[in-house]
Amino acid sequence: CPRCMQCDTKFDFITRKHHCRRCGKCFCDRCCSQKVPLPRMCFVDPVRQCAECALVSQREAEFYDKQLKVLVSGATFLVTFGKSETPETMVCRLSNNQRFLVLDGDGHYEIEITRISTMRILTEGLPPGGGSARASGMLLQYGVPGSEGVSQLTLTAGEDANASKRPAAAWLAAMHKAAKLLYESRDQ
Ligand SMILES: [Zn+2]
Ligand SMILES: [Zn+2]
Secondary structure (H helix, E strand, O other), rough: OOOOOOOEEEOOOOOHHHHHOOOOOOEEEEOOOOOOHHHOOOOOOEEEOOOHHHHHHHHHHHHHHHHHHHHHHHHEEEEEOOOOOOOOOEEEOOOOOEEEEEOOOOOOEEEHHHHEEEEEEEEEEOOOOOOOEEEEEEEEEEEEOOOOOEEEEEEEOOOHHHHHHHHHHHHHHHHHHHHHHHHHHHOO
């Protein structure tokens, strides 16, 4: 492209062309000067972005940070492994390096995030006329190293422990959003 897509300045030897690392369009230096982290694309250092993308990325980074704190601090759930009938009370959290889902109760389990193949949010009280239902649990399917097939577990926000239900719902919401970003970045 011969001109800045924002201000229409013509590119030459002095006015150099830059690409926004997010949308890939061409801009002059002035219109593409902000360097903002782009966590979902695995750039570790802030990268050059146009004004429009910088704003979106900035919000995304803030949002991501906030969700991450919720996920790492964890919440209490009733956890059902596979087809077991008896749920266990466990604390679920994201490991500090963000690579594992950690479950702590009588036992200790770690599930590698990249091995999770399905993540479905379970809702309760789905309004018949539409609207947003509240997340009450999550179903995960994942591969276990050294074994074939897929394992499954269900997290449910405790029924009778209302005090711990709110952090559980917040944790589920954060996990859902984080998964969305994860899958989006996988598709690119
Ligand atoms: Zn852009
Ligand atoms: Zn420009």
